[in-house]
Amino acid sequence: MAEAPPCKERPCRDEEEEEEEEEPASPAVGLSLCGSAPLVWHAADVRAVRALGLVGALVGSLPRQPRQNGRLGRPLLLGREEERLLAESHQAAHLTPAQQGGGEEAHRQQVEQYEEAQRRSYEEQSVLALQDRKGALLRAMSGQDRGEAPPDGTSDEALSGRLRALDQSFSFPRSALAVQLSTARAGLACCPETRRFLRASRPIRSQDDGPRAEARYRVFRDLRGRGFYLTSAGKFGGDFLVYPGDPLRFHAHFIAVCVSLDEAVSLLDVLAVARLGSNVKKTVLLCSPAAGASDDQPDVVYTSLQWSGMV
């Protein structure tokens, strides 16, 4: 991180070089806005975000076990800095909200398609259910055979009789039909062509925030550029938690607190945050974006605080 012009068009080259090598034509990550919050819905997009070294926060219930908070599921909520980094490196695009376009006719077609798909699903599932039942019957009968070892002929006859009876009597109850409750909306946004188009047009939401948000973003960009993974650190009284590797496998090492270089900080505040950091076995990093960053000056100045015991 030598050169760091504070201009907006800085494309965060470390990112692009690193990731583009693996996936040269990776399509843009699709973001959908819920209110003002950028959410990532498609599993492939969530993976792509992580591959770029951004963590985000899962905020939905986990389909496998919805009534717990330990592991959450899609959607992935991106932080302001994460969204901005993606946007500035042209790796994300906002997907348009659900459009009711297409008119009556298109809608009627969609409904027909949906109903047709449901019918087909019912038919296929009832065939599968029948096969399933037959398989179970066969297994049960062969198990019996082994135990009693009766003459072959009678066993086969009995079996085929049972199977015929099953064929005739079997009906798949509609209530047993397995249906999908889709997480992400299916639609145009799924097509690779659309994705490529989105990448080309790359609409970026302008983020007009104060100097504080700007400072946070510069710190975020710099730390990410150095290969760290970052999450929010409100619970630790800081701006970011800094992980040396993927948070799935590693503990955070630092609590990053963004303070501007010319800002007076109360000694008590410094003590409080340092004490808190030592209590959770993390080092506090005071991160200050440099005023006029040039080639021989770092973009962000870091000061680490650690509680030291005198013996």
Place this chain on the structure above:
Amino acid sequence: MAADMADQNKTAAEANVYSEVLSPSELFAARSRSHKIPVRGQKDFFPNESEQQRQRLEQSLTEHWSLISEERVERLGNLVRGLWIPSDQTVELQSPAGKFWQTMGFSANGKQCLLPEEALYLMECGNLQVFHDDLPLSIQDGYERFLSSQTVTLQQYQVFGHLKRLGYVVNRFDPSSVQSAYERQLNLPPSRDRAGRQLKRKRTPSPGPSPASTSSKAEAREESASGRMEEDKLSLEGEEEADKADCPVDPPARPEASQAQMDTTDSAGGGPVRKWWTGDVPPEPGHEPDPLPTAASPRWDFCSISFPDLGSRESRHSSLASPDSSLLPGDLSVGVCDIAPWLGKLNLRKVHMSAREKDREHDRRRRQWDVNKDKQVRRCRNWAEYRELQARRRQRDRPPHLWESEVTPLHDPKQPISTKELQDKISVIKSSRLQDDASRLKSSDEWRICFNVYQPDTVADFKKSNPGKPYSRMCVCSFDGPVPDLHAVKLLASQSGDVPVVCAVVDHGDISFYTFKDFQLPTDVYD
């Protein structure tokens, strides 16, 4: 997943990694999938580029992605079907509601409905399928259509979902449902007219001990006059009779006492009148009830209404005069009330004091200032001389440079005073309680309570029509926003009444809960 379903999809456009629509065979297979969440192993401290670490990371990520990409698959028979009504911002149920109906939803025009946040939560739990224009809504559709600043924002929904997943019962907060401190003190039934949404059934009047029962005004009129009088008298005891506190008045909480009284009065309702004072809302311990009514509530001018004083020994009447007819409902007349049998039950036994208590009492008396013990005062023959004496003393004791100017000492050291009184006198800045004067604060748009929260162990007996007192109330805010100042804290506390307010602070995906508590410094004073 995407690769092996490709052949079954019709169009080429669908055959890509972004399609998450499951094929019928995948749906069928999903019925027997595991419901276990893989455990996360011990984390490493530092990445050391070793093969072992790389493998473990890969395994963790694989498990993570398979968990994240999993789609909800439910049996049609287990799904409740709902219809999104954008104009009402509600979801109307089209098949019978499930177990969730005990704690969620409401009925309107004979239809079962869910609020958008409830519907979205149930969609996420795989209990509800919501349709709009004959097509099912995805979870994403739910987030984008149901959540808005008019209903519930994403941040508020994050808190709602977090608490619901923990098992709490969470309802929207309706400010008009909270009684003022004064109303609580009087045990007034909350008026239903103010409540936003009517619940399905009109509750039949029940003698249940809950103050939050939905008794209407008509019901209240049925209460016997004696019951009402008792209620007024008892609840005002703290204020009106505080100065006569040395009269031992037994509250008629003993069953035989109240029974005896009921026999002597013509109770119009005839029902169990006792519910007014069985007291499941005890006055807050430690301090007198807040006499400040909110702007809306004064209905009676208590300065002009005289209250029967049954405990006083000076005015011993055997009967109570009938109350002013203007205070009674139109169709009710109350005659003179004979209280003799009840007075007979009063505990008039003398208080027995231990030797130590007597000592203390004696000590207290001794310290009390008695002007007649002063010899010079006794020598005065008339008021004029006494005043003269006082003036002389003032001249002598109080140097004019201290006492004649605008600023005077807080206390004249010649005047005897108890330590407690002195402490009160020198504490120029008085301590105040969180709720003091809060009713006069202007409400703000920035700070408001969003949810009532009831504890998970109450779910079994929970009644939507009569939810009772919440465990706490939630105010949703964010680390990006300001910390609530005293004005905001007081405002929230007054909006919530006697239920604690908790701030749910949403930080991106994390939610932390903070609360502000009223605290009185203990005073440890020997008299």
